[in-house]
Each structure stands twice: as structure tokens, then as C-alpha cells.
Amino acid sequence: MRLKIAIQGIKGSNHYKALTELFGETDVEVLECMTFQKLVHAVMDGECKKGVMAIENSIAGSILPNYRLILDHHLQVTAEHYLNISHNLVALPGQEFEDLKEVRSHQMALHQCSHFFGNHSHIHLIEDVDTALPAQHIAEHRLFGVGALVPKGTAKLFNLKVMAKDVQNHSTNETRFVVIEKIGNSTKEVNKATLKFEIAHESGSLAKLLNVMADHGLNLTKIQSIPIPEEVWKYAFIVDVAFTSLTHFQDAFEAISNFSINPTCVGQYKSGKS
Amino acid sequence: MRLKIAIQGIKGSNHYKALTELFGETDVEVLECMTFQKLVHAVMDGECKKGVMAIENSIAGSILPNYRLILDHHLQVTAEHYLNISHNLVALPGQEFEDLKEVRSHQMALHQCSHFFGNHSHIHLIEDVDTALPAQHIAEHRLFGVGALVPKGTAKLFNLKVMAKDVQNHSTNETRFVVIEKIGNSTKEVNKATLKFEIAHESGSLAKLLNVMADHGLNLTKIQSIPIPEEVWKYAFIVDVAFTSLTHFQDAFEAISNFSINPTCVGQYKSGKS
Numbered sequence: 179m180r181l182k183i184a185i186q187g188i189k190g191s192n193h194y195k196a197l198t199e200l201f202g203e204t205d206v207e208v209l210e211c212m213t214f215q216k217l218v219h220a221v222m223d224g225e226c227k228k229g230v231m232a233i234e235n236s237i238a239g240s241i242l243p244n245y246r247l248i249l250d251h252h253l254q255v256t257a258e259h260y261l262n263i264s265h266n267l268v269a270l271p272g273q274e275f276e277d278l279k280e281v282r283s284h285q286m287a288l289h290q291c292s293h294f295f296g297n298h299s300h301i302h303l304i305e306d307v308d309t310a311l312p313a314q315h316i317a318e319h320r321l322f323g324v325g326a327l328v329p330k331g332t333a334k335l336f337n338l339k340v341m342a343k344d345v346q347n348h349s350t351n352e353t354r355f356v357v358i359e360k361i362g363n364s365t366k367e368v369n370k371a372t373l374k375f376e377i378a379h380e381s382g383s384l385a386k387l388l389n390v391m392a393d394h395g396l397n398l399t400k401i402q403s404i405p406i407p408e409e410v411w412k413y414a415f416i417v418d419v420a421f422t423s424l425t426h427f428q429d430a431f432e433a434i435s436n437f438s439i440n441p442t443c444v445g446q447y448k449s450g451k452s
Numbered sequence: 453m454r455l456k457i458a459i460q461g462i463k464g465s466n467h468y469k470a471l472t473e474l475f476g477e478t479d480v481e482v483l484e485c486m487t488f489q490k491l492v493h494a495v496m497d498g499e500c501k502k503g504v505m506a507i508e509n510s511i512a513g514s515i516l517p518n519y520r521l522i523l524d525h526h527l528q529v530t531a532e533h534y535l536n537i538s539h540n541l542v543a544l545p546g547q548e549f550e551d552l553k554e555v556r557s558h559q560m561a562l563h564q565c566s567h568f569f570g571n572h573s574h575i576h577l578i579e580d581v582d583t584a585l586p587a588q589h590i591a592e593h594r595l596f597g598v599g600a601l602v603p604k605g606t607a608k609l610f611n612l613k614v615m616a617k618d619v620q621n622h623s624t625n626e627t628r629f630v631v632i633e634k635i636g637n638s639t640k641e642v643n644k645a646t647l648k649f650e651i652a653h654e655s656g657s658l659a660k661l662l663n664v665m666a667d668h669g670l671n672l673t674k675i676q677s678i679p680i681p682e683e684v685w686k687y688a689f690i691v692d693v694a695f696t697s698l699t700h701f702q703d704a705f706e707a708i709s710n711f712s713i714n715p716t717c718v719g720q721y722k723s724g725k726s
Contacts, residue, residue: 305486400677
């Protein structure tokens with residue numbers, strides 16, 4: 179039986195691209211989920227062993243609702259992957275760029291191409307819940323005058339014409355994806371972890387905890403406040419930490435536990451950056 | 453001339469509700485923007501003096517792309533407002549709850565009502581880019597069998613029937629909105645600020661800076677990592693701080709400037725919580 183993996187969106191989306199870079203194109207069965215919630219449920223229900231989920235973008239930042247989903251369902255992050263994002267503007271063949279009156283895409287993709295569209299203000303931008311879906315829609319319904327933004331290589335999946343290449347604002351634009359599973363990564367080859375903790379509501383208590391981490395050789399790469407749902411406007415913290423030895427990390431986690439409330443390892447994994 | 457204010461979404465949305473709680477219903481002209489980008493541009497272009505923008509939810513957390521928009525356009529936060537969020541399930545009159553086959557709403561609204569829909573799994577959930585828009589669409593196109601999630605009081609705007617009240621998971625669910633303007637708040641009645649800064653990439657440098665804040669009597673209420681777009685996978689930090697005296701805050705900001713890179717006050721304002 180082939181490994182079945184859930185992604186958000188359809189074949190041709192950036193999630194699909196991340197999946198193929200992680201697991202290859204032939205050895206996996208793909209479950210296309212229209213929402214991140216369905217993706218998470220597919221993993222929870224055991225329909226898929228793994229899910230591939232965007233967690234942050236190098237320009238737009240963290241996708242906090244996805245952290246929320248991971249935490250709420252007690253899932254584990256077992257791997258990460260960085261995907262280079264490029265947006266090609268595609269439409270039905272037989273048209274020129276000037277024929278386009280409308281472009282449909284995900285809010286984030288439109289935002290990432292704002293400079294390009296700023297110079298072509300006659301094009302009406304329409305938000306969609308996905309990137310590849312509008313491309314599929316254009317192809318199936320033969321929508322002339324309408325464009326979509328898709329990753330490199332996706333145009334041919336839907337027999338569309340590339341009207342403009344790499345229309346994103348920033349030449350370097352990456353999205354970080356995580357692999358989520360019900361059971362954590364138990365290999366020894368890990369050098370990064372995602373932790374969640376709460377702290378006492380005392381002045382300076384976060385600074386104290388960050389000092390403990392630094393003292394134990396954990397390199398904090400990012401920190402996010404995330405609400406504690408039961409306690410309105412109180413926050414927990416999610417941090418990513420890098421380390422060189424698993425033993426150091428385990429010692430550090432023990433120390434952190436003494437200075438924090440409900441410390442949780444959301445996942446330990448190998449850094450996707452070499 | 454009436455004050456013209458931009459919101460995201462249409463009349464009947466939570467943004468509209470926040471606007472009316474802040475400025476009343478009669479004294480303002482509302483510009484309905486279909487995207488957050490258009491909202492920001494309406495303020496930048498001077499079409500609207502102010503914009504009202506959701507910035508975080510007490511369950512889902514911060515809307516980081518909106519922080520990105522504020523920072524990229526050098527806008528100032530001049531006020532904040534907390535709106536109690538309740539979701540009513542509405543549909544065309546003449547139907548019962550059992551007739552609903554589909555509910556359309558924004559991803560966040562659907563997520564916030566997941567327990568309710570978990571108990572009614574025959575209802576197909578469809579993501580939309582807005583909350584009030586599907587309600588308007590149902591009313592205009594006479595879509596039977598389709599429901600939408602809208603704030604309390606909105607059903608009558610579209611002549612829809614409330615099929616179920618308060619279907620959200622958490623009874624206490626609030627969204628924090630900010631008022632954005634081109635020019636900052638210059639009144640003395642401020643006790644809260646949003647700051648952005650970068651730090652040296654040295655172990656423990658964030659902890660050091662948080663200590664400086666605490667020493668100057670700033671109470672850190674939240675912290676977010678947000679990418680520096682030009683430097684892939686390097687982060688700036690956005691913090692909210694509360695204080696009792698403007699002079700203390702000004703002294704603190706000077707001290708912070710000595711320990712950080714590109715410190716910026718994104719806005720000083722009066723706390724929306726009494």
C-alpha cells in the first residue's frame with residue numbers, strides 16, 4: 179500500500195509541490211483537502227498517516243491558525259521543508275496579456291505580487307481560498323479574460339499558457355511546510371524543535387525563561403504569542419529552537435519545565451536548512 | 453463632510469459592527485473594501501481618513517498579514533477596540549434547520565464553530581473570503597438549503613432567518629480591531645503602544661531587551677516574530693506594551709533604542725480594555 183498523505187489544495191498547488199519535493203511523485207497517494215481543518219482531520223482519523231501543511235512564509239510570516247490546529251489536535255511536527263515560491267500568471271491559450279481583465283488567487287499570493295499588479299491596475303483582483311483551484315476552474319469552464327497565479331510547472335497540468343513569469347515582489351520568497359503526524363519523530367537525527375509553554379503573569383518572566391534557554395545552548399529562532407482559548411487575552415508562547423545535541427535539548431527542556439507552565443514539545447525534527 | 457472610514461467586508465460584517473461601536477452608525481460614511489489591501493490603500497490614498505482592521509482574535513490569535521500591511525505602508529495604530537464575536541447561523545426564511553445542506557463562511561468563522569458542525573456532519577462547509585458576503589449572496593440569489601454565519605443583528609439586514617444562535621465553540625470569543633491612520637495619535641491619553649524592533653543575532657539578545665523593558669515599567673502583553681522581507685528567515689519582533697505614564701514609555705523607548713536595531717513605534721493609543 180502506498181503512503182497516503184493529505185495536502186491543502188489540489189494537485190498543482192504549492193502544497194503539492196512541497197509534497198513531491200519531500201516524498202517524490204510516484205510513491206505516495208495524495209488526499210486533496212479543501213481546508214486546513216480537513217487536512218488535520220484526515221491525519222487524526224487515520225485516513226492519512228501524514229499531512230503536509232504550510233506553517234509560515236518568509237515574507238508574510240507565520241500562519242498562526244495552523245499552529246492553532248496542530249495544538250488543538252495534539253499533533254506532532256515530524257519534519258520541515260522549505261519551498262521556493264514563484265508565481266506565474268497563467269490563462270487560457272490564444273490570449274495575450276492585454277486580454278486579461280481579472281486575476282483570481284489566494285490573498286497571500288495576490289499580496290506577494292502587489293508590485294506587478296500595481297503597474298497593471300486595469301486588472302481586477304479577486305480573492306479565492308486557494309491558488310491552483312482558480313487555474314483548474316479557468317481550464318474547466320473555458321474562462322477567457324481571467325488569469326490565475328500558480329507555481330512553476332503547474333500551467334501544463336491544466337493546459338494553460340504562462341502570460342508572465344515570476345511576478346512576485348521579492349525574488350527570494352520561501353514557504354516553510356511541516357509534516358504533521360499523530361506520533362512524534364523518534365529518530366536521533368534531530369536538531370530543531372517546536373515548543374509551547376505558558377508563563378506566570380509576572381513582569382520579566384518571559385525574559386527569565388529565554389535566559390534559561392540560552393544558558394542551555396538552545397538557539398531561539400522565532401517566538402509567537404498564541405492565545406490560551408479558555409483564558410481570554412492570555413497567551414502561551416510557541417518557540418522554535420535549534421540545537422546541536424539531543425542530550426542538550428533534553429536537559430534544556432527539563433530546565434524550561436521548572437520555569438514554565440504546561441511545557442509541551444510540539445515536535446522535534448531535522449532542520450530543513452542544511 | 454462626514455468622516456469616511458474604510459472597513460474590510462460589507463455592512464453586516466464584524467468589521468462593520470466594530471466600526472459602529474467605535475464611531476456610531478450615523479456620523480460616518482463607510483467604504484466597503486473586499487480585501488485588507490484595499491482597506492490599507494484607501495487610507496494611504498487619502499480616500500478615507502481612518503480604517504478599521506481586525507488584528508487578532510482571542511482564540512485564533514494574531515492576523516500577521518495585517519501587521520505586515522501596517523508595517524509595509526508605515527501606517528500608525530491610533531486606537532483599539534474589542535468586539536464580542538457571536539456567530540448566528542442564518543438562511544432564507546421558510547426553511548427549517550434540517551433543510552440546510554451547506555454553510556458558507558470565512559475559514560476563521562467555520563473554525564470557531566467546529567464543535568457545532570461536528571455534531572451536524574451532513575452539512576457541507578464551504579470557505580469564503582468573507583462572513584457577511586455569503587449572507588448577502590444567499591438573499592440576492594434566493595439560495596435555498598444554504599446557510600451563512602453572521603454576527604448578531606445582521607440577519608434582519610438581509611431578511612434572513614436565524615436557524616441557530618451562538619453556534620461558536622467558546623462563549624467568550626473576542627476580536628481586537630485597530631484603527632489605522634497615516635498620522636499617529638498625539639493625545640496624551642495613551643497607556644499602550646505597539647513597537648517593532650530588530651535585534652543583533654546573538655544568543656540571549658532578546659532576553660536582554662525584554663529585561664530593559666521590564667526595568668522601565670513596560671508590561672509586555674504579547675510578542676510576535678515577523679519576517680524582515682529583505683532578509684530571508686530573519687525576524688523582527690512586534691510587541692504590545694502597557695504602561696501607566698507617557699513619560700515612562702518615552703524613557704523606555706529611548707533605552708530600547710540602545711539595545712535594538714530600527715526601533716519603531718507603530719502606534720500609541722488608549723487601551724480598549726478598561
